[in-house]
Amino acid sequence: xFFFYLPYGLALFLGxxxxxxxxxxxxxxxxxxxxxxxxxxxxxxxVFFDEKGRFHKANVQAxxxxxFLENKNSSDLCFDGFLNYLYDHAMDCDESLxxxxxxxxxxMTSQGFREVIEWGEGNICLAEVQKTKDKSAIxxxxxxxxxxxxxxxxxxLNRYSHELSQAIEAAALGIVISDPKQSGNAVIYVNEPxxxxxxxxxxxxxxxxxxxxxxxxDDSNCAESLVGSIVKGEQADIEAEITTDGGAxxxxxxxxxxRDRKDQLDLFIGVFTDVTEQKQRxxxxxxxxxxxALGQLAAGIAHDFNNILSIVDGYIRMADNELxxxxxxxxxxxxxxxxTKRGAELTKRMLMFSxxxxxxxxxxxxxxxxxxxxxxxxxxxxxxVSCVVRTCADDICIECGPDTVGQILMNLAINARDAxxxxxxxxxxxxxxxxxxxxxxxxxxxxxxxxxxxSVSDTGTGMDKKTVDRIFDPFFTTKEQxxxxxxxxxxxxxxxxxxxxxxxxxxFVGRGTTISIYIPLTDKEPTKQIKGDATNIKDxxxxxxxxxxxxxxxxxxxxxxxxxxxxxxxxxQAENGNEALAKxxxxxxxxxxxxxxxxxPELNGVKLAELFQSLREETKIIFMSGYPANGNMARVELPExxxxxxxxxxxxxxARLMYQRLRENDSDNPNEGPAIESARWKTGGDAEx
Amino acid sequence: MSSGGVxxxxxxxxxxxxxxxxxAMIRNMLAELGITQxxxxxxxxxxxxxxxSAYEFINIIICDWNMPSMxxxxxxxxxxxxxxxxxxxMITGRGDLESIVEAKTSGVTGYIKKPFSAAxxxxxxxxxxHRMVAA
Numbered sequence: 006x007f008f009f010y011l012p013y014g015l016a017l018f019l020g021x022x023x024x025x026x027x028x029x030x031x032x033x034x035x036x037x038x039x040x041x042x043x044x045x046x047x048x049x050x051x052v053f054f055d056e057k058g059r060f061h062k063a064n065v066q067a068x069x070x071x072x073f074l075e076n077k078n079s080s081d082l083c084f085d086g087f088l089n090y091l092y093d094h095a096m097d098c099d100e101s102l103x104x105x106x107x108x109x110x111x112x113m114t115s116q117g118f119r120e121v122i123e124w125g126e127g128n129i130c131l132a133e134v135q136k137t138k139d140k141s142a143i144x145x146x147x148x149x150x151x152x153x154x155x156x157x158x159x160x161x162l163n164r165y166s167h168e169l170s171q172a173i174e175a176a177a178l179g180i181v182i183s184d185p186k187q188s189g190n191a192v193i194y195v196n197e198p199x200x201x202x203x204x205x206x207x208x209x210x211x212x213x214x215x216x217x218x219x220x221x222x223d224d225s226n227c228a229e230s231l232v233g234s235i236v237k238g239e240q241a242d243i244e245a246e247i248t249t250d251g252g253a254x255x256x257x258x259x260x261x262x263x264r265d266r267k268d269q270l271d272l273f274i275g276v277f278t279d280v281t282e283q284k285q286r287x288x289x290x291x292x293x294x295x296x297x298a299l300g301q302l303a304a305g306i307a308h309d310f311n312n313i314l315s316i317v318d319g320y321i322r323m324a325d326n327e328l329x330x331x332x333x334x335x336x337x338x339x340x341x342x343x344x345t346k347r348g349a350e351l352t353k354r355m356l357m358f359s360x361x362x363x364x365x366x367x368x369x370x371x372x373x374x375x376x377x378x379x380x381x382x383x384x385x386x387x388x389x390v391s392c393v394v395r396t397c398a399d400d401i402c403i404e405c406g407p408d409t410v411g412q413i414l415m416n417l418a419i420n421a422r423d424a425x426x427x428x429x430x431x432x433x434x435x436x437x438x439x440x441x442x443x444x445x446x447x448x449x450x451x452x453x454x455x456x457x458x459x460s461v462s463d464t465g466t467g468m469d470k471k472t473v474d475r476i477f478d479p480f481f482t483t484k485e486q487x488x489x490x491x492x493x494x495x496x497x498x499x500x501x502x503x504x505x506x507x508x509x510x511x512x513f514v515g516r517g518t519t520i521s522i523y524i525p526l527t528d529k530e531p532t533k534q535i536k537g538d539a540t541n542i543k544d545x546x547x548x549x550x551x552x553x554x555x556x557x558x559x560x561x562x563x564x565x566x567x568x569x570x571x572x573x574x575x576x577x578q579a580e581n582g583n584e585a586l587a588k589x590x591x592x593x594x595x596x597x598x599x600x601x602x603x604x605x606p607e608l609n610g611v612k613l614a615e616l617f618q619s620l621r622e623e624t625k626i627i628f629m630s631g632y633p634a635n636g637n638m639a640r641v642e643l644p645e646x647x648x649x650x651x652x653x654x655x656x657x658x659x660a661r662l663m664y665q666r667l668r669e670n671d672s673d674n675p676n677e678g679p680a681i682e683s684a685r686w687k688t689g690g691d692a693e694x
Numbered sequence: 695m696s697s698g699g700v701x702x703x704x705x706x707x708x709x710x711x712x713x714x715x716x717x718a719m720i721r722n723m724l725a726e727l728g729i730t731q732x733x734x735x736x737x738x739x740x741x742x743x744x745x746x747s748a749y750e751f752i753n754i755i756i757c758d759w760n761m762p763s764m765x766x767x768x769x770x771x772x773x774x775x776x777x778x779x780x781x782x783x784m785i786t787g788r789g790d791l792e793s794i795v796e797a798k799t800s801g802v803t804g805y806i807k808k809p810f811s812a813a814x815x816x817x818x819x820x821x822x823x824h825r826m827v828a829a
Contacts, residue, residue, distance in 0.1 A: 308787040309787070311787050311807075311808040311809050312713070312716065312787055312808055312809075314808075314809045315716060315719065315808045315809035315810065316713070316715040316716050316719055318809055318811075319715075319716070319718075319719025319720070319722065319723065320715070320719060322719075322722070322723075322812065323719065323722045326726075345809075349809055582820070583820045583821070583823065583824040584824060586817050586820050586821045586824065587820075587821045587824045587825060587828075590804065590821050608820065615813055616813055616814075616816055616817035616820065617817070619811055619813035619814045619817055620814060620817050620818075
């Protein structure tokens with residue numbers, strides 16, 4: 006019986022055993038599946054190598070991060086091969102990895118390490134290699150692409166912040182940051198430009214409060230208003246003047262409160278901008294406009310005043326004609342005429358300021374013109390004032406009107422004299438202007454050009470800023486009533502404008518004034534040049550000077566003109582007085598000398614000279630005649646002190662006389678030859694020599 | 695006092711000036727130069743009427759620039775349409791370049807700036823006469 010059931014029992018037992026194994030297998034499979042799922046589920050990749058370094062397992066993520074795992078060749082698919090893969094793709098190979106590669110030789114000996122590898126384009130992965138107790142290896146791979154990007158952004162931000170701070174340090178603006186949460190709203194940051202502007206050291210500013218910084222402001226009201234804004238946490242934007250070692254400078258001060266997320270005052274940022282030059286330009290522009298308006302006004306007044314003067318003068322002449330000579334009334338009228346002349350002079354000056362004149366510009370060497378003026382300046386100054394003229398060695402050629410520099414210097418000399426009642430030094434200097442000296446009034450576009458600098462200094466009383474601002478205004482004067490017209494410097498202003506130049510004024514009360522005039526240089530040769538002197542007539546050249554010859558005898562005119570052309574002069578010729586007048590009318594430049602025959606039909610030389618000088622006051626006259634100089638000039642009387650040459654003309658004498666008349670300002674020069682004096686005709690006496 | 699046969703004192707002048715005193719003063723200056731034939735008009739319009747009716751009585755016009763109703767330049771422009779050669783001396787209180795260019799382009803023979811002396815007026819008249827003869 007037992008044996009009958011034994012096979013059934015065994016079969017049952019085996020079946021139970023089989024069932025048990027099936028169940029166990031099922032359970033194991035489930036666990037394995039769970040384990041596999043759990044390995045594949047996380048975002049990080051996992052790779053397992055056994056203790057012999059053979060590849061064991063990798064999850065799905067690992068396959069994604071490390072394409073190496075797709076390698077079907079099992080001999081390559083080992084821990085060594087994996088380390089080599091890491092080495093090839095490492096972003097910055099770690100020393101531990103190198104050691105691991107050296108030490109493995111098929112087995113993992115390293116304690117573990119981390120390496121950042123790059124897979125695919127821009128994907129970054131952190132591989133953490135760990136050794137287990139049974140010497141197998143687990144590699145955990147984490148995608149850190151996003152982290153890396155964040156890090157890069159962070160670094161970039163850091164770099165920006167660095168660049169930003171560099172920019173703030175390099176800016177022309179002074180920047181101060183304070184912390185209102187600290188006691189006294191202490192300054193926590195200040196850039197270098199502020200330290201430069203305020204002439205303070207960084208360590209002096211940091212930790213200080215605003216009141217100390219703003220204490221430098223010249224205007225205490227401004228400082229108080231700014232401190233008030235800071236206390237209230239309000240924005241402020243003002244312009245204020247600060248006196249620094251380099252003189253007074255204007256700043257735009259902008260204070261901005263910065264609030265945090267809770268709307269609490271977090272920071273205070275102060276930006277200081279140096280607006281001195283802008284202010285000066287605005288002031289110059291304002292001054293220019295003001296002077297232009299005043300110029301128009303002056304021109305208008307001058308125009309109407311001229312009309313009135315013409316009438317007054319005309320009627321005085323008419324009344325004078327009706328009166329007996331030397332009568333009392335005639336004497337009174339003479340005084341009235343003198344007064345109208347002064348009036349006419351005044352209108353002339355007003356028009357000079359208003360810049361609406363026609364001026365024939367010529368090229369002159371500024372040094373020569375100034376030196377020529379020197380003898381004329383000293384008599385204008387008091388004996389207690391010494392006049393010093395300094396000129397540089399280089400040519401300083403400028404374009405200006407014939408009398409521009411002389412007028413400028415004379416007006417400035419008179420002002421300087423009045424500014425030095427107790428004597429002093431009147432210094433005139435001519436040199437090339439240095440770019441850094443140029444006044445701000447010169448527009449940026451012109452600053453690259455070369456300028457001549459004519460500076461006139463006195464050691465007088467000086468002027469305060471308010472006076473300096475007004476000195477070029479017409480009719481502005483600080484002199485006593487009746488002592489000045491207030492037109493002198495206005496004229497200077499107008500004359501400098503004619504040359505395309507600019508004026509800068511520096512004045513210190515009690516120390517004196519320097520007026521610097523900047524005139525554009527020209528490349529052209531001087532229009533007029535005297536080469537050589539009267540001691541060597543052969544080499545004497547009077548280049549660029551113009552002479553008008555009025556002579557009715559054609560052959561003689563030809564000879565004279567030829568002589569003058571030999572001297573390098575520009576020669577105009579006329580066959581009679583009326584033609585001479587018409588010729589001068591048509592000639593736009595300066596006519597330096599009128600050389601006229603005395604006896605001519607229609608209009609004699611003396612009358613021509615009178616009419617000519619009524620139109621061209623500056624022209625010098627030389628008479629010539631075949632009649633003897635000492636006697637009856639065919640009933641034509643020469644004016645007193647007239648220059649006369651007897652015909653036939655000698656080249657040498659003519660050249661000497663021309664030279665002398667052109668250098669007349671130097672006529673006190675004892676080096677004049679005797680032949681020159683012999684040409685001088687004195688009315689009522691014999692010609693000398 | 696002649697230029698190529700034209701003698702200053704033989705000039706037949708039309709003097710156009712709105713200010714009576716100024717007109718009288720210039721008249722006096724002209725008389726001093728020996729000029730006796732002087733006709734006067736207070737403005738451009740009357741001057742034009744005079745020229746229309748008594749053209750043969752004048753051979754030179756001396757005219758102020760600034761006048762009411764018709765100024766000197768306007769008178770000159772109208773004159774030049776009928777007589778391009780009549781000597782015309784413009785009196786101006788303005789010495790600016792623009793004014794002088796305007797006067798020249800309008801066809802003045804000469805111009806004289808106020809205030810002027812008798813010598814300046816004589817010189818300018820001589821220039822105008824010289825040009826008249828030369829033309």
